[in-house]
Amino acid sequence: MQKKFEGLNDAQVEESRKKYGSNAIKEAEPVTFWQLFKEGFEDPMIRILCVIAVIMIAMFLLGQSEWYDPVGTIAAILIVNIVSASTGVSNDDAFRKLKASQKKDTAKVIRNGKIAVVEVDDIVVGDVIVLQAGDKVLADGILADGEIDVDNSVLNGEAEECNKKAAPDDFKMPENITGDTFVDKHSLFRGATVLDGQGYMVVCRVGEATMMGQMAKDMEDKEPDSPLKVKLGKLANQISAFGYAGGIIISVAYFIHYVVLAGGISEYFAQGWGPVLSGLMSAVSVAITIIVCAVPEGLPLVIALVLMQNTGKLYKVNVLVRKSIGIETAGSLNILFSDKTGTITKGELEVVEFFTGNGETIDAEKLPGNISENLNLCIGKNTGAMFDNKHEVVGGNMTDKALLKFLGEDKFNALVKDTGLEVTASQEFNSANKFSQSYIDFKGNTYYKGAPEKILVKTKNYIDANGEIKPINQALLDEKINDLSNRAMRILAFAYSPSKMVKNEINDDAVLVGLVGIRDDVRPEAIEAIKEVQKAGIQVVMITGDRKETAIAIAKEAGLFKGGSDLAVTSAELNEMSDEEVKAIIKDIRVISRALPTDKSRMVKLCQEMNLVVGMTGDGVNDSPALKRADVGFAMGSGTEVAKEAGKLVILDDNFNSIKNAIWYGRTLYINILKFCKMQLVINVGAVLVSAISPFLGIDEPLKVTHLLWINLCMDSLASIMFAGEPALEKYMNDKPRRRDENIISKPMAVQILVMSLYLTAISLLWFKLPAVRTFFGSGDDKQFYSAFFTMFVFAFMVNAFNVRSDGLNVFEHLRENPTFSRVWGIIILVQVLLACIGGVIGEVFHCERFGLNGWILVIVFALSMYPVDVIRKIITKIATGK
Known part of the structure; x- marks a missing residue:
């Protein structure tokens, strides 16, 4: 016989809310522009720029530099942080708009003896909720009357129906929740869905006291540093060491040079403190110039702009970017733990x-x-x-x-x-x-x-x-x-x-x-996507709440489990192993069945201890802690809000193919960053060598600080836009994954940078030392000569921009797919021509003076020679590597 329920009255509802709290689960606060702007100063490259800015300010106060030197560097820092913060706020806003577009769940609650429809946040402990087929369970409680079948997959990953019956009067909801609690006959948990039947649930826990709320709190741990941040940290340390050591060595060499010119130490100091301090400041000035040359000021900006541009591209292929750095991290994956239901399979019988x-x-x-x-x-x-x-x-x-x-x-x-x-x-x-x-x-x-x-x-x-x-x-x-x-x-x-x-x-x-x-059948497109991800060298592990036999059958059809050394393990088998024993077999695991939330978090932690970059997909509350702890969490668009809060990327169509696209675009982003690094480091190393060697050859300051700022900041900010639009090529999915701590500068990349920077240094020194070069300019007019050299240096830089686009001989391939490259390239060339011709105040700031047609021909010939030299390098590299 059906029980009679009067429910709570209005006074009891308020009393319960005061005693036990609201049913709302606290969401992460919206990120603010100022918060993200401050976080930008944690970037290792930005910190180096801050140090340089301080040194430049000191130099300006001592009268050893112009005002625009420190101002340019400070402007670089501000632009980078503004772009990064704006992108972060934009991504967060897009996610919150997605959430706001979804109506809040409602429940049929008995209050004051009548059925009332209330929103999820208004449910309180003691409420009696009417549950029917299709309803979501919106709080934790016990079934007081009736019989229903529920789907707990959002909580424990199991797609099986679970039968619930009315609890006896003395039944109490368990305090400690385990995997068995989900399938007891009387307990119901927030997030479950009623499949069949009808019943009455008495609410026992609400809000953050529910199991879903506890899992949300479990996500407050600090996230691991992204692979890109780790790599940039190493690069920053290497560049700092190179720049500071080079600056000190050159300063000392300059000081010795002045002593030798004076005829000895005693003769040098006999000149008086004026000349001594002047020589010392001159040496320090050269050191500062070398440090400015060494640091790629544009690198933080190119990363910010590339991330921003790829956010929009990914949205078009059903990937909403919650955190921009998640794009690059997706491209760095070594291992991906994928949920089965709705991701590899269709999510319904x-x-x-x-x-x-x-x-x-x-x-x-x-x-x-x-x-x-x-x-x-x-x-x-x-x-x-x-x-x-x-x-x-x-x-x-x-x-x-x-x-x-x-x-x-x-x-x-x-x-x-x-x-x-x-x-x-x-x-x-x-x-x-x-x-x-x-x-x-x-x-x-x-x-x-x-x-x-x-x-x-x-x-x-x-x-x-x-x-x-x-x-x-x-x-x-x-x-x-x-x-x-x-x-x-x-x-x-x-x-x-x-x-x-x-x-x-x-x-x-x-x-x-x-x-x-x-x-629940395998998605046809998931089979092909899994094959492509595996071809990319990424280990895919299906992790599910299903029984082992079912999981293996699905994994075989999806192309995940092929026999041989491939392993399928259950949660119980994993729990019998020590961490070291699990690490020993991780490379062979393809399926984890009967998985609990603790298994997912443990696997993420162990893989990260092995220095692997880890991805985790999921849609349920049970997935959220692992989504948060993974290097990149792929939350499903149809999943719980808790899961979406935990992920860096939201897969809007719940499709493994979209995960593959995120990996593909992540690899493209990283490769485009490498292209930029190659272009900029060639010019930076060349500038360091030219600035360091020139004084010993009697060449007076060939590159001014304003020249270096234009090359390293203004041009690089534009160059970042050029490379941000480079297309995603299928061949990128054939590359092997990168380790978390791998150097950004690989050996082949280092060879390219060294060869081309040495060649750029050689033609720069030849420019000053070949008597024939001067004949192309007005006799004795050093301003034209130096202005032309600055233009040649920039043109050589822009020719090399084509060289780094491709590892092949055809540097124009796929150029039509990135029309922005040609447009921005043309703008940079045009601005450089104007700098060389405009004169006036701008000409004084950039130390430029107009020169004739013969000089322009020489500039173009010298700059274009960068192309055949790199072609020869590519041919020799291919012969040596056999690729």
């Missing part, structure tokens, strides 16, 4: 295969009339599900819904409208009989749907592919059923009898209509 009594598979679209007519009645007249006005299947359990979708809305509606097909007697499915049946008087037939072991013992004949009735071939049928069972399918049988219905019995004259295999 469906009929995968129909077959007859001799094991023959028939296409659902080509069923003969005799089979089709009887199958429609077996399904359409034996179901608790129906189509609503939104054309969606509602009611019934997961199996009923799958069968009704297989039948189709048009056929179902036709059965409903046909008054001659009214069911005159029926019996619903129950756990004892394992079948349901309906009798239609007009047809004079009874129609059955149920477990094969119940129906097949009563059927001797079946309808074949031609619609004829023939004896069942039991051997072929058993072989087919075993094959589908091994592929993790649930088998259902359908039959009809030309006799009246007998309660709890299947008639002996029943004829088998056919059987179906039902399963």
Whole structure:
């Protein structure tokens, strides 16, 4: 007998809210521009720039530099942090708009003796919630009355139905939640979905006291540094060491040079403190110049701009970027733990295969009339599900819904409208009989749907592919059923009898209509995406709450589990192993079944201890701690808000193919950053060498500080836009993953930088030392000569921009796919021409003076020579490496 519930009155609701709190789960505060702006100063490159700015300010105060030297560096710092902070705020706003567009869940609550609909945040401890098929459980509690089936997959990853029955009066909700608590007969948890039945839940815990709330609090741990941040930290240390050591060594060398010129130490100091201090300041000035040359001021900006531009590109392929750095991290993955349900599989049960009594598979679209007519009645007249006005299947359990979708809305509606097909007697499915049946008087037939072991013992004949009735071939049928069972399918049988219905019995004259295999099937596009990710050298591990046999079957079809050394382990097996034992087999693991939230977090931690870059996908509350701890968490767009808060990237279509795209774009982003690094470091190393060597050859300051700031900041900020638009190429998915602590500058990259910077240094020194060069300019006019050198240096830099675009000989390949490159390249060249020609105040700041046509021809010839030299280097490299 159903219990009577009065529920809470208004006063009791307020008292409960004061005592136990709200049902709202605290969300992360929106990020602010100022917060992200300050965080920008934690970047190692920005810190180096800050040190340089301080030194330049000191030099300016001592009269050893111009005001625009420190101002330019400070401007660089501000621009980088402004762009980075703006991108971060924009991403956070996009995520919050996505959340705001989704309506809050509501519940039917008994209050003041009546049913009222309230929003999720308004539920309190003691509330009585009416639960029906399709409802979400919005708090933790116990089932006080009724019987329901729930789906706990959002909480524990298991796609299996869980039956809940009314709790006895003395039942108390467990304090400590374990994997077994989910499947006890009376406890309900926030996040579960009611599949079938009706009941009344008494709320025991709300808000952050719920299991979902506890998992949200568990995500407050500090996230690990991204691989890019680790790599940039190493690069910053290397550049700092190179710049500071070079500055000190050159300063000392200059001081010794002055002493030698004076004829000895005593003679040098005999000149008086004026000349001594002047020489010392001159040496320090050269050191500062060298440090400025060594540091790639534009690198932080290029990273900020590339991240910003790729955020928009990823949104177009169903990836919402929560945190920009997650893009690059996705491209650096070594291992990816992927949820099964909804990511590798479709996330819902469906009929995968129909077959007859001799094991023959028939296409659902080509069923003969005799089979089709009887199958429609077996399904359409034996179901608790129906189509609503939104054309969606509602009611019934997961199996009923799958069968009704297989039948189709048009056929179902036709059965409903046909008054001659009214069911005159029926019996619903129950756990004892394992079948349901309906009798239609007009047809004079009874129609059955149920477990094969119940129906097949009563059927001797079946309808074949031609619609004829023939004896069942039991051997072929058993072989087919075993094959589908091994592929993790649930088998259902359908039959009809030309006799009246007998309660709890299947008639002996029943004829088998056919059987179906039902399963949460693998997404076809996921199979190809997994293959591409594996080809990229990334280990993919499916982690699921399903039983081991089901998980292996799905993994085999998805291409994850191929036998041999591939391992499938359960949560229990993992828990029996020590951390070191698990680390020893991680490289072979392909499937983890019956997984608990603690298993996911543990696997992330162990992989990170092995210096692997770890990705984790998930949609449920149970996934959230691991999503947060992973280097990059891929939260599913249909998942819980807790999961989305935890992830760096949100996969809007829940598709593994979109995860592959995120990895692909992440690799593209990193490769584009490397292209920029190669271009800038060639010019930086060349500038350091030219500035360091020139004074010893009697060349007076060939590159001024303003020249270096223009090269390292203004041009690099534009160059970052050029490379941000470089296209994603399929070949990037053939590269092997990079280790977390791998140097940004690899050996091949170092060779390219060294060869081209040495060549740039050589032609720079030849410019000053070849007498023939001066003849192209006005006699004795050093301003034109130096102005032309500055222009040649910049033009050589821009020619090298093409060199670094491709490792092949064709530096123009895929140029049409990045039209921004050509536009910005042209703008930089145009601005440099204007600097060399405009004169006036700008000419004074940049130490430029107009020169003639002959000088322009020489500038272009010198600069273009960068291309054939790099072609020769590429050819020699290919011969040496055999690639």
